[in-house]
Amino acid sequence: MEFFKVKTVEETYQLIKQQIKPILPIVKKSLYEALHFVLAEDIYIKENVPNFRRSAVDGYAVKASDTFGTSESMPGFLTVTGEVKMGKTPPCDLSFGEAMYVPTGGMVPEASDSIVMVEHCEDLNGLLNVFKQIAPGENVISIGEDLVEGEILLTKGTRLRPQELGALASQGIIEVSVYRKPVVGYISTGDEIVPIETVKPALGEIRDMNGMTIGAMVMEWGYEFIHDGIVQDDEQELAKRSKALLEKVDCLILSGGSSVGTKDYSVNVIESLGKPGVFVHGISIKPGKPTILAVADGKPIIGLPGHPASAMVIFQLFARPILNEIQGYSQEEKQLAKARITKNIPSAPGRTDYIRVRLFQELGEWYAEPIFGKSSLISTFVKSEGLVEVPAPNEGVQKGDQVLVRLFNKG
């Protein structure tokens, strides 16, 4: 372990990918319980969808060539031979000069290649007047147009959203193998930190905000959170409590004591918990520079800076990908919005800054207003809806520049 040799944000993300592996057990879940779990198997399409030719509209099945040359002023005439009932096969096939009524989703007779919409024709006692020519294939959903038998439907590592569950349902797959969701354990450190229930903290004491913000973020992501309480600045006690908690959870978070002060024991304790140990201590980032990232016998450990806004920024940026990796999910988060920045943001080159911003809309354009303030201020987060990144090589962002905002979850 190297002492406080800062890594860039990019290097940190690369190290996370290298160091953190899927460790969570694979479990079976019914589709009803599988939302947001990460798939642990490849799934192939075993049935075409649709597996019969289906009409996309309410109309008449015809041969397209029978409609060629027809128009409002010069309708074509076809004989209506019957009607297709929903969920049933057509009563008979179709010949030239014939038409058959088919509702949306109904099966198209084999000899028909297209459907004229009801609005483009008129059924006069079995004589269909067609006022519009159509092209072969029009309004027909072909076999396998949605999902083709034999092709891959979903790959291992896909997070199951409503649409993936729908695709699985189309195949009659009612149970899937997924990675169990992580259980996150958390300890606040610091002689000055007192439980939030404390009615009147003594002068110099502060209520445990980080336990609340970090716990709520974990729960927002759908994972289990265990707050194991507050540990005073006592290295042995912290080591004992961290070790015991790490055995029960998949990922351990310590808040505070991450810096280089005389009572900042987090890094030693984290290093003692298992191999290979600390792989990041210090990131060239603002806020959150003294962040610690480690792996102990496969389990990730994060040492968060104590300042509440720093802890939230770091947790948002790095805990999310770490928790994704242990579930076998390694895609990037994509909750981004474009906006114009309303003020200049100065920044030191060589350091990546994350600025809290409030979003608002004016004359159809979105704007991001920087909420400046120290990294100890929770109020900066309360007023914000996202973070704007000022990349390391840049000296800042100019008022009016287009920026990408990483949105906080709206719940």
Ligand SMILES: Nc1nc2c(c(=O)[nH]1)N[C@H]1C(S)=C(S)[C@@H](COP(=O)(O)OP(=O)(O)OC[C@H]3O[C@@H](n4cnc5c(N)ncnc54)[C@H](O)[C@@H]3O)O[C@H]1N2
């Ligand atoms: N000489 C240096 N000092 C500091 C550096 C540095 O590079 N050199 N970095 C600064 C930066 S940046 C940060 S961030 C802080 C991080 O320090 P720690 O992680 O050691 O955090 P603490 O000292 O324990 O706490 C900082 C601050 O946050 C409050 N805190 C802690 N835990 C909680 C909690 N659960 N809820 C609410 N507030 C909490 C704590 O009372 C302190 O006020 O280090 C700088 N120093």
Ligand code: MOO
């Ligand atoms: O980098 Mo620290 O998190 O600002 O105070």
